[in-house]
Amino acid sequence: MDLKEQTVTKVDFKVQEVRLLTPSTYVLRFNRNNLSFKAGQYIRVGIPGNRQRREYSIYSGENDDFMEILVKEVIEGDISKKLKRMKEGDSLIVEGPFGFFNLNPTDVPTRKFYFFASGTGISPFHSYVKSYPAMNYTLIHGIKFIEETYEKEHYEDKRYISCTSRDEKGDFSGRVTKIIPIYPFEDDALFYLCGNSDMVYDVYNLLADRGVSTDNIFTEVYF
Amino acid sequence: MKRTIAFKTLGCRLNQYETEALASQFSRNEYDVVEFEKPADVYVVNACTVTNQSDQKTRTFVNHASKLKHKPMVVVMGCMSPEQQKIFSDNSAITYLIDNEKKSGVFQLIDAHFKGELVEKEQLTADRFNYELTDPLFHTRSFIKIQDGCDNFCTYCIIPMVRGMAVSRPVDEIMDNIRQAVSNGYKEIVITGVNISRYYYEDVHFEDLIEQILNMPEDFRLRISSMEPDELNDKFISLMSHPKFCPHLHLCIQSGSDRILIKMNRMYTMPTYLKLVEKIKQANPLFNLTTDIMVGFPGENGADFEETAKVAREVGFSHIHTFKYSKRTGTRADRMPEQVPEPVKSQRSEVIRKIAEENRIAYFHKLLGMEQTILVEKIKNGRAQGYGEYYVPVKFAASNNVKENDLIKVKLTGIEECEDAFMIGEVIGF
Ligand SMILES: Cc1cc2nc3c(=O)[nH]c(=O)nc-3n(C[C@H](O)[C@H](O)[C@H](O)COP(=O)(O)OP(=O)(O)OC[C@H]3O[C@@H](n4cnc5c(N)ncnc54)[C@H](O)[C@@H]3O)c2cc1C
Ligand code: SF4
Numbered sequence: 325m326d327l328k329e330q331t332v333t334k335v336d337f338k339v340q341e342v343r344l345l346t347p348s349t350y351v352l353r354f355n356r357n358n359l360s361f362k363a364g365q366y367i368r369v370g371i372p373g374n375r376q377r378r379e380y381s382i383y384s385g386e387n388d389d390f391m392e393i394l395v396k397e398v399i400e401g402d403i404s405k406k407l408k409r410m411k412e413g414d415s416l417i418v419e420g421p422f423g424f425f426n427l428n429p430t431d432v433p434t435r436k437f438y439f440f441a442s443g444t445g446i447s448p449f450h451s452y453v454k455s456y457p458a459m460n461y462t463l464i465h466g467i468k469f470i471e472e473t474y475e476k477e478h479y480e481d482k483r484y485i486s487c488t489s490r491d492e493k494g495d496f497s498g499r500v501t502k503i504i505p506i507y508p509f510e511d512d513a514l515f516y517l518c519g520n521s522d523m524v525y526d527v528y529n530l531l532a533d534r535g536v537s538t539d540n541i542f543t544e545v546y547f
Numbered sequence: 548m549k550r551t552i553a554f555k556t557l558g559c560r561l562n563q564y565e566t567e568a569l570a571s572q573f574s575r576n577e578y579d580v581v582e583f584e585k586p587a588d589v590y591v592v593n594a595c596t597v598t599n600q601s602d603q604k605t606r607t608f609v610n611h612a613s614k615l616k617h618k619p620m621v622v623v624m625g626c627m628s629p630e631q632q633k634i635f636s637d638n639s640a641i642t643y644l645i646d647n648e649k650k651s652g653v654f655q656l657i658d659a660h661f662k663g664e665l666v667e668k669e670q671l672t673a674d675r676f677n678y679e680l681t682d683p684l685f686h687t688r689s690f691i692k693i694q695d696g697c698d699n700f701c702t703y704c705i706i707p708m709v710r711g712m713a714v715s716r717p718v719d720e721i722m723d724n725i726r727q728a729v730s731n732g733y734k735e736i737v738i739t740g741v742n743i744s745r746y747y748y749e750d751v752h753f754e755d756l757i758e759q760i761l762n763m764p765e766d767f768r769l770r771i772s773s774m775e776p777d778e779l780n781d782k783f784i785s786l787m788s789h790p791k792f793c794p795h796l797h798l799c800i801q802s803g804s805d806r807i808l809i810k811m812n813r814m815y816t817m818p819t820y821l822k823l824v825e826k827i828k829q830a831n832p833l834f835n836l837t838t839d840i841m842v843g844f845p846g847e848n849g850a851d852f853e854e855t856a857k858v859a860r861e862v863g864f865s866h867i868h869t870f871k872y873s874k875r876t877g878t879r880a881d882r883m884p885e886q887v888p889e890p891v892k893s894q895r896s897e898v899i900r901k902i903a904e905e906n907r908i909a910y911f912h913k914l915l916g917m918e919q920t921i922l923v924e925k926i927k928n929g930r931a932q933g934y935g936e937y938y939v940p941v942k943f944a945a946s947n948n949v950k951e952n953d954l955i956k957v958k959l960t961g962i963e964e965c966e967d968a969f970m971i972g973e974v975i976g977f
Contacts, residue, residue, distance in 0.1 A: 377628060422698055521810050528805070538818055545809055
């Protein structure tokens with residue numbers, strides 16, 4: 325019987341690099357190992373000998389020959405701390421890919437996209453942009469401090485808007501929610517929201533209040 | 548001498564269906580299927596791990612069977628967390644430990660064991676659909692499994708981790724299964740699976756499959772079991788007016804608060820759910836909607852719960868399966884802060900239970916005077932009982948020529964308001 329089994333648990337993943345972007349946030353790179361995925365999907369990552377798994381959006385592009393995830397170390401957390409201490413050659417367990425936070429390829433050349441991210445919620449958008457560099461998007465990134473603009477040089481200047489809530493150094497000062505009532509969004513744009521549930525909920529409601537059809541809003545929640 | 552076998556099933560309808568299919572296979576092959584409490588040669592526990600409590604219950608039944616003095620064969624199968632698997636694999640009284648992939652081969656394994664043939668469980672084919680039809684002994688309806696697994700990853704649910712990712716059954720196999728069920732005398736087909744609206748096999752989506760089933764020439768009516776509301780489109784709604792389609796859906800809502808739905812990682816919001824309900828009610832104002840509601844999800848505050856209660860009243864679900872959120876190790880919700888205290892959960896659950904009761908009676912009133920074709924499930928003391936197309940329980944005075952599994956036309960004439968309220972019918976035809 326030809327069943328479409330979509331899950332894979334693979335063990336032959338080896339860390340290639342841990343790239344620190346801030347004292348607490350890093351990009352973990354490991355070998356691709358033939359894992360095929362669609363930009364926007366996530367994987368479950370674990371450490372050999374530990375039953376715990378955590379979900380991470382894929383940060384790298386569909387065509388990269390390596391895999392990357394962008395992780396923020398959670399002080400009271402577990403796996404995010406352990407992954408940060410990994411060294412080149414260490415083994416990882418990876419399950420997936422999972423999730424439906426994808427782009428519709430037919431929309432990519434024709435539609436305008438707005439991406440709303442909080443913190444490491446920028447990760448799937450990084451993967452979209454690396455996979456489809458010609459897409460027409462604006463990325464609105466909610467962070468606390470200007471140091472958290474994680475690799476903003478990977479996006480065209482005019483397409484990346486930082487919203488800093490704890491300093492005044494961003495392109496916009498305040499939470500991402502503050503920008504919504506004043507920003508001139510196109511009526512038929514597509515909106516992708518990713519990050520903590522409070523941000524996703526607030527932005528979702530504000531967009532709906534502005535008259536955006538909820539069919540055009542897509543969400544991914546981290547915690 | 549006939550061998551005896553006893554089953555204990557924990558958890559969901561799918562587990563129940565799978566046990567019944569296996570039990571039918573044993574009884575067709577000269578085994579006596581007996582109750583779990585009775586002496587038997589084999590005890591099979593079909594495990595569930597959906598809550599920490601289900602793990603506990605599974606262990607209780609397994610321990611009971613494995614401590615029996617006559618040293619029966621003990622088989623544990625189904626959904627188990629890795630921790631549970633470890634405990635069972637260390638228990639030498641357990642003869643076989645079988646996962647969901649290979650569960651359909653349990654008959655082959657046990658029968659070979661008694662015949663002295665050597666079949667290793669590793670030799671069993673991994674096939675989540677290879678179940679024989681259930682005997683009418685268990686049900687008047689035939690459950691047809693169309694898919695297994697789920698990759699929605701709702702944050703409270705362990706199923707994707709234990710049942711695996713969504714897998715769909717080939718269309719031809721489903722059709723063959725239905726034809727066989729109808730030729731065995733079944734009059735009602737129930738489509739079942741873990742997350743059936745995600746059905747997708749070689750470009751056939753869920754609604755395409757349902758269309759093909761409805762257009763089969765065989766004589767039966769079609770019921771859809773519990774489903775998720777996120778993949779239902781206009782084509783599916785248009786199929787609801789097909790004469791074979793039973794106008795009832797169990798459309799899981801879980802919460803009426805978008806804030807909580809987002810935390811649960813449900814794939815819909817309240818406006819989209821309500822839009823769907825509106826379309827269904829436009830197509831058929833009497834369409835029967837039932838649902839699942841989970842109270843006390845982490846972070847659910849009074850206002851969130853009020854929204855749930857409001858939606859429960861407004862949609863008028865005629866039955867609500869209410870459950871209190873319980874922590875499940877290995878899920879995302881287990882790691883969430885703001886867990887709701889148990890007494891608050893109980894109080895919210897009670898509120899929903901009352902709403903459900905009121906809704907049910909109100910819905911029954913709308914059906915009074917209507918004709919329904921009842922599939923008779925049981926006859927007791929001259930009274931037959933069963934369900935009509937709208938899936939409300941109906942009882943009626945049965946003459947001697949009414950038998951189980953008959954389809955009887957009744958007019959709905961009354962309502963019996965008791966704990967398990969039902970409608971009363973008068974026979975108007977066969
Ligand atoms: C679909 C999905 C994709 C995800 N993708 C990413 C990603 O790309 N990058 C990433 O860093 N995380 C991501 N996460 C979160 C990640 O899975 C872990 O929850 C996180 O790394 C913390 O794990 P931990 O074991 O260290 O702490 P845990 O013991 O799991 O958590 C401790 C506490 O921290 C909270 N928490 C989780 N993440 C954060 C955070 N970023 N900031 C503050 N508090 C947090 C949790 O709710 C919990 O209360 C994703 C989650 C999901 C569901
Ligand atoms: S849809 Fe959600 S609740 Fe249902 S099986 Fe899938 S993950 Fe579990």
